[in-house]
Amino acid sequence: MSNSVLVFFVNGKKVTEVSPDPECTLLTFLREKLRLCGTKLGCAEGGCGACTVMVSRLDRRANKIRHLAVNACLTPVCAMHGCAVTTVEGIGSTKTRLHPVQERLAKAHGSQCGFCTPGIVMSMYALLRNAEQPSMRDLEVAFQGNLCRCTGYRPILEGYKTFTKEFACGMGEKCCKVSGKGCGTDSETDDKLFERSEFQPLDPSQEPIFPPELQLSDAFDSQSLIFSSDRVTWYRPTNLEELLQLKAKHPAAKLVVGNTEVGVEVKFKHFLYPHLINPTQVKELLEIKETQDGIYFAQADHTFEGTCRMGGQEHFYLETHxxxxxxxxxxxxxxxxxxxxxxxxxxxxxxxxxxxxxxxxxxxxxxxxxxxxxxxxxxxxxxxxxxxxxxxxxxxxxxxxxxxxxxxTGTRHPFLFKYKVGFTKEGLITACDIECYNNAGWSMDLSFSVLERAMFHFENCYRIPNVRVGGWVCKTNLPSNTAFRGFGGPQGMYAGEHIIRDVARIVGRDVVDVMRLNFYKTGDYTHYHQQLEHFPIERCLEDCLKQSRYDEKRQEIARFNRENRWRKRGMAVVPTKYGIAFGVMHLNQAGSLINIYGDGSVLLSHGGVEIGQGLNTKMIQCAARALGIPQELIHISETATDKVPNTSPTAASVGSDLNGMAVLDACEKLNKRLAPIKEALPGGTWKEWINKAYFDRVSLSATGFYAMPGIGYHPETNPNARTYSYYTNGVGVTVVEIDCLTGDHQVLSTDIVMDIGSSLNPAIDIGQIEGAFMQGYGLFTLEELMYSPQGMLYSRGPGMYKLPGFADIPGEFNVSLLTGAPNPRAVYSSKAVGEPPLFIGSSAFFAIKEAIAAAREDQGLSGDFPLEAPSTSARIRIACQDKFTELLEIPEPGSFTPWNIVP
CATH class of the missing domain: 3.30.365.10 (Aldehyde oxidase/xanthine dehydrogenase, molybdopterin binding domain)
Incomplete structure (x- = not known):
């Protein structure tokens, strides 16, 4: 095969090498080929740091430019393809202007013989490119690869700590570090090592930009490379299959990443490796490299491993198929x-x-x-x-x-989660490794997409910086399970709430405090690299705690539990973060058709289906607002494929978002056509304008279309796109009371605050929130699917399958909509509302678990205990543990045939 062409940038200038030598190091290339001799050769084994340069590379998975201080004496020049190299000559010079990093080292007397200075300068420069104001700890870590024989290091650190957070002092200009006077003395001795006023300020905006050519094209990362010389061939595969093929063809080939082993062996032991493989662009390996879960777990103060599982749920729509x-x-x-x-x-x-x-x-x-x-x-x-x-x-x-x-027809997917979480002694989660098992039934149906959303939602509202999540679709002998309101999101968030409560229990803090500590903030990135915009979860929490009188009720519950042995109360707070978009990109589109008739009446058609969620009402509102006419003039007859073709399913909570924007598109076209007529008849009525348009032969029919922009995330093919258009958030607080002898429970109160942007119709939206909560409440507490060992459903019909009824609604039920939180990514600044509130129903489950814990405490039992969802009366009764439950003998597994199986 022919040689590839090596392309990279040095100090902003493009370098193209047609036949690079795989044995040539970056240092040799810089000094001998480019005559950039500021980078020094001190040891040739990466031990002294005199050869340090900064290598910048675009991480396309995170859409972030990463700056690394590397040893040029070991780094192969072939590994620089698609990178930007910055040497000491590239940041400043005595002939032009010193960079602040160079200047401060000089004025702090941090250079004597000067041979180590370029490497130290570049280590500091790379640190500042990654952190504008590093800590002293960051400074110390940055210099671990640099040696200096002359200065004793103190003046170097003194000069460079002026860049750090710790250098700032609350005394301002009176600080002893500024004045030079001894702390707490009137000494006239000048203790200043340097005058801070002489320093140039550090202005990150003046640093060289990353070469646009490297940023705009992914060809530098996606192309496989081969560089050959007479002695050595260098390969850079881009996928695991290609890497394995190369290893099979050349079993003795060495894998070269930092070249710390091979480089030293070649230089000092005179080894010859005819084939070298650089796997840094193999995506499958990058996932492991970036996760580093073992390292982050080792650094955590605590680790905990747990499991949780939840059953399915029958849709039980009142109209069957x-x-x-x-x-x-x-x-x-x-x-x-x-x-x-x-x-x-x-x-x-x-x-x-x-x-x-x-x-x-x-x-x-x-x-x-x-x-x-x-x-x-x-x-x-x-x-x-x-x-x-x-x-x-x-x-x-x-x-x-x-x-x-x-x-x-199938049900909601049952799930099993196994997780390992690392966290600090304060309760800050630092790492999570979670496995998700999805019971699909006998066929795939939509199970893969359900699993994917569960994996994207497992962290709920909590920022976990280091995540590894794996998922498995499990084939079983059940009817094929399918989509259900939430589509895997509630199952995933259920695991996240177990994790946050495990952490709070172990560190001994109130779960709300641990929630606050771990909440995402606006600007944070999820574990699938989506930045959170307009993320008001903390506002939702504070409003909900105030609305529910959380602190007051907490005291009332504690007093009630002290005074009652066989009835206990519990309270739980549950937040939710639900991503809005179809997981399959092509479904995020919608169409509409508007026909205006001679009498001024309007027939509106769109691609959504009215299922009881008020979609048609909202579409009429959108059209009436856009056209400036009363809603009574607009009618929607039906959804039909001969009116609006190629429609997406009415699902994923995007019915209003997609179809609403398509309706607006059609209205804008009609308004544009009618504008000249309205100008000609400024005092006319709608009917007069339409009549005039008809006689002027103006088309009174328009189609509309909308495609949701900016989405389509895929970890390999489209890592920089959004997974979801935006998120709908909310918080719920629920208080329950359980009967420890029967396992019965009652929901005393529920308070919900939802962020749904600027609501299109508050009456409809509050109804959706209440309905979703009750459906979620049923999922997590009442509705249990039971099967024979052969997969036959026992719990069919309302006699065997128990839905929440009128008597099950909370005794006090308050729903509020967050104000002042418009959403720029949906029709009229609204937000989706159908699915997001459902998970708040789990607050009843977690409140029940808290009440059970109070009952167990009276029995002398402490610590965690298993409770699967749904928390039925039988499960509550058994979990309470008392002298009666101790009379039950649990047979050994395998010694009997169960009459029913709960998936």
């Missing part, structure tokens, strides 16, 4: 289907009937609930109905009864 297929003339087929995804039904019906899609129309007027259960599973009814109708030429209808629907 149903479809009606009607054959029409010209080989056309019309379907009326209870589906959240009409376009998917249209596509698959066209496929099974061998008809083109334009001959199949799918209509959905409204659904009697869906919650994700009708996103993909409706095809199990629609396809046989459509095929039978097409073949027989007669209308065919099918509607599942409740038992059939529960048996075959």
């Amino acid at each position: 149903a479809a009606l297929a009607v054959p029409r003339d010209s080989d056309e087929l019309e379907l009326f289907c209870s589906t959240q995804h009409p376009s998917e039904v249209q596509k698959l019906v066209a496929h099974v009937t061998a008809l083109p899609a334009h001959r199949v129309v799918c209509r959905a007027k409204r659904l009697g609930g869906g919650f994700g259960g009708k996103e993909s599973r409706g095809i199990s009814v629609a396809l046989p109905v459509a095929l039978a109708s097409y073949r027989m030429g007669r209308p065919v209808r099918c509607m599942l009864d409740r038992d059939e629907d529960m048996l075959i």
Whole structure:
């Protein structure tokens, strides 16, 4: 194979080397090829630091430029492809202007023979490029690779500590470090080593920029490289498969990263390695390299390993799956289907009937609930109905009864989590390694995407700087599980709340204090490299604590628990952070169609389906506001594939975001057409303007379209894009009371504060919050799926499967919307509301666990105890532990056949 071309930058100038020598070091290249002799050769083994230069590289995964101080005497020049090298000549000179790093070292008398000085200067310079105001500890670490025989190091540190945080003093100009006088004395002796006023200020904005050519093109990172000489061939693979192939072909080849071993062996032991492999661009290895989980766990004050699991949940939409297929003339087929995804039904019906899609129309007027259960599973009814109708030429209808629907359509995915967490003695989480196991049932369906969202949401609202998360989709003998409101997010956040409570318990602090300590802040990055914008979780928390009278209730609960043995109370605070967007990029689009008729009435069509969430009402509001007309003039008939084609499912909480923007797009087109007419008739009415437009032959029909911008994150192919458009946040506080003898419980109060931007319709949105909370409450406390060992569902129908009822709502239920938090990334500054509040329902679960802990304390039991979700009466009763539960004998596993299995 032919040689690659080596391209890198030195002090801002592009260097192109056609046939680089793989045995040549960066130091040799700088001094002999480029004649940049400021970088010194002191030891040739990376021990003295005289050869230190700064190498800058764009980390495309984190979208961040990283600056490294490296030993040029060991670094192969071939490893510089796509990098920017800065030498001491590149930052300043006595012939032009000294850089502050050079100047302060000189004025602090930190250079004597001067041979070590360029390396020390570049170590400090690299540190400042990474941290504008480092700590003294950072300073000491930065110089661990530099030696100086002359100065004894003190003047070097004295000069450079002027850049550090510790150098600042509250005494200001009266500080002894500034005045030079002894602390606490009237001494006239001048103790100053240097005059600080003489120093140039450090201005990071004046530093050389990273070469735009390297920043704009990823070819420097994505291309495999080969550099050959007569003796040595250098390879740089870009993926694990290529690396393994090279190792198989050249088993004796050495892997070269920092070259600290091979470089020394070649220089001093005269070893010859004909094949060298540089794996620094192998993405699969970079993940391990960047995580360094073992290191961060070793540095933590505490580590803890735990598990948590939660069951599934039946959708229990009141209208079961149903479809009606009607054959029409010209080989056309019309379907009326209870589906959240009409376009998917249209596509698959066209496929099974061998008809083109334009001959199949799918209509959905409204659904009697869906919650994700009708996103993909409706095809199990629609396809046989459509095929039978097409073949027989007669209308065919099918509607599942409740038992059939529960048996075959799937549920929310049960999850098991295993985690290891490292944290400080104050409770600050420093590292987490978590494994997520998703019970998919017998087929994939949407299970992979559900798992992905769980992995993206497991940290909830907490910043964990070092994360390794793995996920597995598990095939079992259950019906195929599917989408459900939250789509894996609640399962993931459930693990995060277990982690934060484990940490609080171990360090002995109130869980709210540990939450505050670990909360994300605006500007932080998630573990999938998305920066958080407009992230008001702390405001939500403080407002909710105040609204719920948290401190006062905490004292009341403690007093109640002291006075009652067999009834206990608990209270829990749960925050939520829910990402808004489809995980599959192409679904983040929507269309609309607006027709204005001669009488001024407006027919609006969009790609969303009305499921009871108020989508049509919001779309009418958006159109009325944009067109400047009363809502009464606008009507939405249905969702149909012959009006708006290629629609996305009404799911992921983005129905209003996507379709609302598409509606606005159509309205803007119509307003633009009507503008001249309104100018000509400034006092006219809407009907007069429309009548005039008709006679002037102005089109009164417009389509709208919207594609959500800036999203499409993929760790390998698109690491700099957003995973989600934005996040919806909220906090809930719930108080419960349990009966320790029966396991029954009652929710006494719930307070919720949600950030939903500028609400499109507060009445609808508060209803969505309340409904989501109750559904989440059922998920975590009441609704238990039970199966036979063979996978047959026992708990089918409302007689066996218990949903929350009227008597289960909180005795006191307060919902507030956060004010002053507009969202610039959605229609009219609103935020999605359908799924985000659901996880707040888990506050009842964690409050129950706290109440159980109080009961166990009376029994002399302390420490953590297992409690799976849902926390049913049976689980609460057994967990309370008393003289009655001790009478139960638990048989050995494997000694019996269980009558039911809880996934």
